[in-house]
Structures are given as C-alpha cells and as structure tokens.
Amino acid sequence: MSIAIVAIMGGVLISLVGILTDANTRKQKIKLKSIEKEVELEKLRLETYTMETEKLRLELEQSKVLLLEEKQNSTK
Numbered sequence: 001m002s003i004a005i006v007a008i009m010g011g012v013l014i015s016l017v018g019i020l021t022d023a024n025t026r027k028q029k030i031k032l033k034s035i036e037k038e039v040e041l042e043k044l045r046l047e048t049y050t051m052e053t054e055k056l057r058l059e060l061e062q063s064k065v066l067l068l069e070e071k072q073n074s075t076k
Helices: 002-075
Strands: none
16 A cells, blocks of 8 residues: 555656646746847847937037038138
C-alpha cells in the first residue's frame, strides 16, 4: 500500500513541477516580449528625437541666414 502512495505522490509531484515550469516559461516569454516592445519604442523615440533635432538645426540655420541677409540689407 505504501508503494502505491509513493507512486501517486510522485505522479502528483511530477505534474505540479510540470505545471509550475510551464507557468514560469510563459511568464518569461511574456517578459521577453515586453522588453522587445520597450526596445522598439525606445528606437522610435530616438529616431523621433534625431529627426526633431535635425529639423531644429535646419530652422536655426535658416534663421541665421535670414538674419545675415537682413543685416546686409540694412547696412546698404
């Protein structure tokens, strides 16, 4: 009778370990997907920042040119 109980307990224990391992694996996969999405979002933020910086640099350069032209026109 005790061998049967040990066998049943072993089967239950193996099942529980399998369930816990599967749950942990799923949790890790979800975490990995979340991190991948965060990396993708950060790349988009960096790209947007770079584009905005370039836009501002061009606007500043254009303003500088206009000011120089205005200064030259006012001295004539």
